Amino acid sequence: MKEYMYLFRGGDGRELNQSPEQMQAHMQAWGVWMQALGKSGNFVTGLPLQSGGKVVENHGEVITDGPFAEGKELVGGYLIVKANDLDHAADLSKQCPIFERGGTVEVREIMPMDI
């Protein structure tokens, strides 16, 4: 098994004017999905990211608030999973609740140390 990273973009539903009830349901859907990954032994780790941030260029000569204007492009969190190959990893992401809110998942293999 290799390790893969999911990068979650968009899908926080800010533009949808969601009700508290809908937000709770969405959160629970995420919990259910991640728990299933945990039970099947595919879950490794993951964390959500705050919105906003800084982009540092040229040893700090240029520090900007970053190209974070578009909510859709903003990375909102990541997850590391174990999977057989890239297709398998992509397959495991299909049930992710982010798609209900128009977000995307970028699936990348983590480069192994012992090549």
Add this chain to the structure above:
Amino acid sequence: MSAIPQEPQAIVDQFFRHQWGRVVSHLTGKFGVPNLTLVEDAVQEALTKAMQSWAFKGIPDNPAGWITRVAHNHVIDALRRKKNFEKKSAELEQGESSYAMDWDMDEEIKDDELKMMFACCHPAINAELQIILTLKILGGFSNAEVARQLLKKEDTIAKAYTRGKKKLIDEGITLEVPFGKYLSQRLSRVLRILYLLFNEGYSVTAGDQLIKVSLCEEAIRLGSLILECKRLVKPDVHALLALMYFQSSRFGARLDRNGRMVSLEHQDRMLWDHSLIELGKEHLELAAAFGHINDYFIQASIARVHCDASTYEGTNWRQILMMYDIQLQLNSNPVIFLNRVIAYGKVHGAEAALRELRLNGSNKTLEKYPLRYAVEAELLAEKEDYATAIEKIEQAISLNANELEVAFMKFKKSGWIELIS
């Protein structure tokens, strides 16, 4: 390596929704009614953050405190951005840390919700806006949800809500539970709004039944909240709660599998929720202990007689008729009059009830009221005068706008047509 994700069901149903009302009330109390919209944005932000992070990291030990703290910090940030805030910020930062450490302010929060309830039902605001303010701020419903509950357009609700909030600010309404001579007057206004809210949810209309049940549940939740404040424990509150519990007990029996209305007579009484009936009885007894009879008390008492009867035929109609007699003296309105006519018919027979209806039922309001003709038709059918009954039910149908009720009446009519031919 982080832990395996936690059980997602670690928080109760509707936690977010109830938290909304609590935190918005609490922070609006703290930062003032003029900052209501800013507070709402902050709470929305806090809930969004909870949604994003709790699934990853698990539910925090004190989820209510977590949301309050995050929302509070967002308010502070927003106010700082508004510049004119600098003077006050130092003192507020102290408040910030004080409940960052331990959050055991349940009592205070309940009090904040109560104060907000009185503000939303302030007499300077009209009843419709009061209902919308209550549902939006305390109920934590979105515009779309309120629109579905009240059968209005989402846009209409959004505009009305903005108007309602403006009114709260313009009238200089502050968050407090009134004292002294104003208390009973203001409390009856609050109860009136809860009653209307409940009726909106309880009325038999087509559409999403679940969302309508949530309206009734909210009315009951807010009613129960009132009783947590000792000086608000009044007979009216108990009586209204009793009424709402009795009525709610029938929710599961009012529509059949095809979404058609089932009249009280034909409801499967096994489907009534007996735990709710018990709660209704408790509150009715508490209300009775005050020895004060009011409109809610009588309505609840009538509802109780129905709940006590194991069959429709076995209903104690004499007792119900007596209640309607008292109610009609307290408050004469066409709905009570017509319900009394039905009870009168059960006790004295259809012929006598028809006389009663024709003698006292010919005023202008009643003549435009579909239920009047439906009741007349039922009584005529009981006398087996089906031809006239059909005429009358047609009149009722032509006046009625409620789809489910119309379908119900058409069903009755077709039965009578069969009996003639």
